[in-house]
Structures are given as structure tokens and as C-alpha cells.
Amino acid sequence: xxxxxxxxxxxxxxxxxxxxxxxxxxxxxxxxxxxxxxxxxxxxxxxxxxxxxxxxxxxxxxxxxxxxxxxxxxxxxxxxxxxxx
Amino acid sequence: xxxxxxxxxxxxxxxxxxxxxxxxxxxxxxxxxxxxxxxxxxxxxxxxxxxxxxxxxxxxxxxxxxxxxxxxxxxxxxxxxxxxxxxxxxxxxxxxxxxxxxxxxxxxxxxxxxxxxxxxxxxxxxxxxxxxxxxxxxxxxxxxxxxxxxxxxxxxxxxxxxxxxxxxxxxxxxxxxxxxxxxxxxxxxxxxxxxxxxxxxxxxxxxxxxxxxxxxxxxxxxxxxxxxxxxxxxxxxxxxxxxxxxxxxxxxxxxxxxxxxxxxxxxxxxxxxxxxxxxxxxxxxxxxxxxxx
Numbered sequence: 001x002x003x004x005x006x007x008x009x010x011x012x013x014x015x016x017x018x019x020x021x022x023x024x025x026x027x028x029x030x031x032x033x034x035x036x037x038x039x040x041x042x043x044x045x046x047x048x049x050x051x052x053x054x055x056x057x058x059x060x061x062x063x064x065x066x067x068x069x070x071x072x073x074x075x076x077x078x079x080x081x082x083x084x085x
Numbered sequence: 086x087x088x089x090x091x092x093x094x095x096x097x098x099x100x101x102x103x104x105x106x107x108x109x110x111x112x113x114x115x116x117x118x119x120x121x122x123x124x125x126x127x128x129x130x131x132x133x134x135x136x137x138x139x140x141x142x143x144x145x146x147x148x149x150x151x152x153x154x155x156x157x158x159x160x161x162x163x164x165x166x167x168x169x170x171x172x173x174x175x176x177x178x179x180x181x182x183x184x185x186x187x188x189x190x191x192x193x194x195x196x197x198x199x200x201x202x203x204x205x206x207x208x209x210x211x212x213x214x215x216x217x218x219x220x221x222x223x224x225x226x227x228x229x230x231x232x233x234x235x236x237x238x239x240x241x242x243x244x245x246x247x248x249x250x251x252x253x254x255x256x257x258x259x260x261x262x263x264x265x266x267x268x269x270x271x272x273x274x275x276x277x278x279x280x281x282x283x284x285x286x287x288x289x290x291x292x293x294x295x296x297x298x299x300x301x302x303x304x305x306x307x308x309x310x311x312x313x314x315x316x317x318x319x320x321x322x323x324x325x326x327x328x329x330x331x332x333x334x335x336x337x338x339x340x341x342x343x344x345x346x347x348x349x350x351x352x353x354x355x356x357x358x359x360x361x362x363x364x365x366x367x368x369x370x371x372x373x374x375x376x377x378x
Contacts, residue, residue, distance in 0.1 A: 011236040011319055013126030029300045043299035044308040078133050
């Protein structure tokens with residue numbers, strides 16, 4: 001099954017890095033879902049949940065302000081404030 | 086010549102001081118290691134933001150748009166600058182505070198020559214005390230930042246300044262801080278934060294992708310700019326904390342070494358005095374017995 005590489009960065013350090021099959025986040029104008037081999041994307045995130053689906057289960061956080069970038073099957077989430085659910 | 090008792094007191098006092106400085110050295114060593122880790126932790130975050138900003142810069146580089154984002158404005162004349170000076174709350178760290186403050190002083194004088202008024206935002210009690218002594222006005226002091234600055238603290242200080250820059254109240258914002266070059270080298274530097282220099286964004290690699298920008302370049306930029314500026318300020322705070330601990334470690338190491346040396350020479354002096362007293366007493370006993378016979 002195709003996967004994508006996902007990293008979640010915060011000012012305090014790297015909160016997550018690994019392979020994922022699906023990433024879902026709250027953009028400023030609605031929710032976005034990223035599947036493997038998504039086209040390059042840059043979007044601003046609002047306040048809401050961030051979910052990363054991996055082979056061994058889901059990880060989820062709450063984000064307040066940040067950005068999401070997709071490039072070369074790699075998703076980078078940059079979160080200003082992040083709390084793990 | 087000091088008596089044996091006086092010397093003994095001195096030895097005791099020096100070795101007590103040595104215990105304290107050695108402990109402080111060890112604490113600073115541990116803390117500086119934590120601070121260095123934090124510098125590394127924020128690095129990828131800052132790099133990613135910079136990369137996004139460059140990607141976006143290409144998409145939204147036409148000057149028409151610049152006027153729409155107050156943070157992108159570039160004043161023709163800098164009339165008022167807010168200078169954030171980052172010092173420590175505590176002393177006993179060698180030239181750390183002094184060096185930063187000297188650089189700040191130089192910058193203030195230079196700006197005054199250019200006709201720019203300067204607003205001082207002082208972080209750290211040491212800097213505030215020094216400027217009070219010099220009779221310089223400190224617009225605002227922030228003393229709650231310790232060796233573990235948080236992003237929330239950085240935001241609380243930077244956000245009002247960004248807002249005031251956007252509103253046209255300020256024409257420039259700069260930071261004077263100790264720059265962490267490596268574990269063995271830290272130098273005070275001036276870091277202009279605003280207005281955004283053209284060169285600053287151009288340097289470094291952008292990821293080179295053609296992006297779908299959601300919802301549109303402008304909206305992302307209006308979110309990204311303040312975040313990236315606050316992050317730069319946060320990075321400065323983290324660096325300053327590391328530099329402070331390293332400076333203290335070095336200062337305390339020197340103090341410990343000096344105490345060691347001092348206690349050694351006092352011990353020598355003490356032994357010599359003790360020996361002289363004994364010799365003196367023996368001579369007296371011999372002299373006495375000869376007088377009797």
C-alpha cells in the first residue's frame with residue numbers, strides 16, 4: 001500500500017515523523033485530506049484537529065495556527081501550537 | 086605576616102567559595118546542554134517556515150500586493166525603531182550581559198545620529214539595571230523569561246510590536262542578542278527583524294515545487310509572515326538562553342580554577358608559618374635550657 005512521509009514540527013521540536021497513509025487537517029477555509037501522491041500543496045491551517053493515519057493506528061493532535069506543505073509525497077505540518085489528544 | 090589562624094580562616098573561606106562556583110559550573114553545564122538541544126529542536130521548524138516563505142515569495146512577489154500587507158511595507162525613512170535587547174536576569178556570567186549591552190549602546194548611538202528615535206524593549210533584569218544606571222529610558226522591561234523561554238512568551242512580546250509596525254507606529258524592529266555560533270563561540274549581533282530585507286528571503290534553497298496554494302497566496306502570506314517573524318524572535322530567545330549558560334559555565338570554571346590556585350598558595354603560606362612558629366619555639370626551649378645550666 002502506498003504511503004507518504006509525514007512530519008509534524010513545532011517551535012519546541014519535532015512532534016511526529018514517520019510513514020502515514022492519510023493526513024487530515026483543518027485549513028483556514030475547510031478541512032483538507034492528503035493521500036499518498038498528492039500534488040504539491042501549500043495551505044494555511046486554522047484551529048482544529050490534525051489526524052495522521054499510520055500502519056499502527058491513528059495519531060491525533062489539536063492545532064492552533066500553522067501550515068501544511070505537500071511536496072514529493074512528503075507532508076510537512078508546521079504548527080504554532082500543538083496539543084496531543 | 087599573617088598568623089596561622091588568619092590563614093586558616095582564609096583557606097576555609099576560599100574553599101567554600103570554590104564549592105559554590107564548582108556547583109554553579111556543573112549546573113550551567115547541564116543547563117547549557119538542554120539549551121543547545123532546544124536550539125536544535127526549533128531549527129527544523131524555522132527552516133521549514135523559511136522554505137515556505139521563499140516558495141510563497143515567488144508566487145506573491147509582485148509589488149502591487151506588497152501594499153496590501155502592512156508587514157511588508159518598507160518605510161522610506163526610519164523614524165522610530167523598537168529595539169529588543171536580550172540580556173540575562175542574573176549575573177555571574179562573565180562578559181555576557183556587558184557585551185550585548187555594549188553593542189546595543191553602539192546601535193542606539195548610531196541610530197540617534199541617523200535621526201531615528203529608539204524604543205528599548207529590555208529582556209532581563211541585568212540589562213534594565215544597567216540602562217537605569219546609565220540614565221537611558223527603557224520603554225518596557227520583561228523579566229519573566231528564564232533559561233527555558235517558551236514560544237508563548239516570545240509571542241506575547243513580539244505580537245504587539247508587529248501590530249504596531251503594521252499600524253505604522255514603528256518603522257523598524259530589531260533584536261540585539263548573543264548569537265550562538267557553536268558551543269565554543271558566541272558573539273553579540275544585531276538582527277533587523279523589520280522591515281523585511283529583500284536579500285534575507287532570497288538566500289537559502291526554496292523547495293522548488295509548483296504549489297497549489299490554498300486558499301490563495303495572499304491569505305497564506307498574511308498568516309505566514311507574523312508566524313515566521315515570531316519564530317525568528319523565539320529562536321533569538323533560545324539562543325540567548327544557551328549563550329548565557331555557556332558564558333556562566335566558562336566564568337564559573339575560571340572562578341573555580343582561581344580558587345584552587347589561591348587555596349594552594351594560602352596552604353603553602355600556612356605551612357611555612359606553622360613551621361616558623363615551631364622552629365621559633367624550639368629555639369626558645371634550647372635557649373632557655375642553656376641559660377639554666
